[in-house]
Amino acid sequence: MRQHKLALCKSHFLDWIPEQAERAIQKYRMFTRDERVLVAVSGGKDSLALWDVLLKLGYQADGLYIGLGIDGGIGYSDASHEKIRQFVAARPGISLEVVDVEQVYGASIPVAAENTQRGKGRPCSVCGLTKRHVMNRVARDGGYAALATGHNLDDEAAVLFGNTFNWQVGYLARQGPVLPASHEGLARKVKPFCRLYERETAAYALLAGIDYIYDECPYAVGATSIYHKEVLARLEEERPGAKLQFYLGFLRAREAGVFQTAQEEVALLTCPTCGQPTTVEGQCAFCRMWDQVQARIGMVATL
């Protein structure tokens, strides 16, 4: 780890990653050992490594897998689910909840995207909206205090770079290791790996013997975040630790209140259908979108 001027052997590295996660959990007050944590697992290295680390650290961590029904010529969702099944099978007693989008809502993410305005071009917006809703719902219904995702430093720095370069001060005000619960009964969102480089979480998964899906989502190709990651990779190469400094410098500035003027007091309303928060009167964006999808699919089915 050039940014820390640190080189570790396998056994020390396998201790070091959980220590780093523990530090982040404490420092940003993410959750305690008395609270239940829901880990959103995708089958990739970050989220499986996170679940593994939280279990090793003695946290009450259950898993949530959302089946998106994405094939992309590589059977992406099926392969992801299989990796998670293996992970669970190797750890008797741990608990995984599976929500299959097609079973629950009537269409896979790609099919839903084809049947809604929001899905024009690529299904990422439909997918993000659906995952957020499902994660919130499962966390609320299960009484979880926190919802943990495997976002690593490379993810966070790329989002930060985009928000900064476009001076999205509203987003900057809210970006951080912890997003407090915005609504009664919702879980706070936490990112215990936010200070770990992607290559560190990958090395951890490898050394800890965690098998994961190597492929990115087939729809991620050409995403802006991937472009920002390339820019940051060049900056990091020029100056080791640049990404970490960029992210930590931002957190310090945010802590010092730099973006507090941008933090608008948005009055959150409650969606009458699902009960989750929404900024608009009436149904939330998730419920409106899926109503539209189900109506269109129903129409096609009756033709």
Place this chain on the structure above:
Amino acid sequence: MRQHKLALCKSHFLDWIPEQAERAIQKYRMFTRDERVLVAVSGGKDSLALWDVLLKLGYQADGLYIGLGIDGGIGYSDASHEKIRQFVAARPGISLEVVDVEQVYGASIPVAAENTQRGKGRPCSVCGLTKRHVMNRVARDGGYAALATGHNLDDEAAVLFGNTFNWQVGYLARQGPVLPASHEGLARKVKPFCRLYERETAAYALLAGIDYIYDECPYAVGATSIYHKEVLARLEEERPGAKLQFYLGFLRAREAGVFQTAQEEVALLTCPTCGQPTTVEGQCAFCRMWDQVQARIGMVATL
């Protein structure tokens, strides 16, 4: 100009650049036609084009050239001065003040840098400190309301990128098209070209028949700002207008008060030797540095 979706012929382009400068002067309230403006000219395209534009627009613009005594194997300072002489000779009645650093302070910038702690490695810090002092002094002694520099959008965006990437919120709070006078009698600092791309100022100089020095300062090689310019050039190539959006987005955020919490109230003191502002008790950094240089050079001369 892809960022404006605009293509102009020579004669319209020669009108467009002064119009853009006039807009910036008005929008950011840089100076009026009743005020006298001192233009710092280096012999490069930006500062000579700026002086030309301000004269065409009917502003009371005088020039200031600071002879730095930099050779770098290409006679950099001599060649710069010669370009400025030609510019002045072609415009009877305009006024240029020349301050030769070696004549006034006893050593060229490179020699001064060799004889002071601050100059270790490269003379850029000594040069910046000296130029700032001389510009302030000449503007104050001449009763100028504003000191104009030729910084273009590429310069501003590169500095902004560095300050942002390192979250130098104190610097961010002060970066902008206008820096108000910090002290009784000092001129405000203004950058009328801050929204023009470097290629636009270069095209203007070329089309307006202004001969300028093409070389960068020989000490600029490897400067961080040049590295940041490369990063921004790639972002601009990917998305035309990216630099301008980055800079204007920042100005909007700054205008909205985002960085006001970072604007520390630094109590400015007055240097007992030169009368310019300083943040430390006693002599300012400029006077201390040159005292040291002159003492060392005097010692060498008496050996």
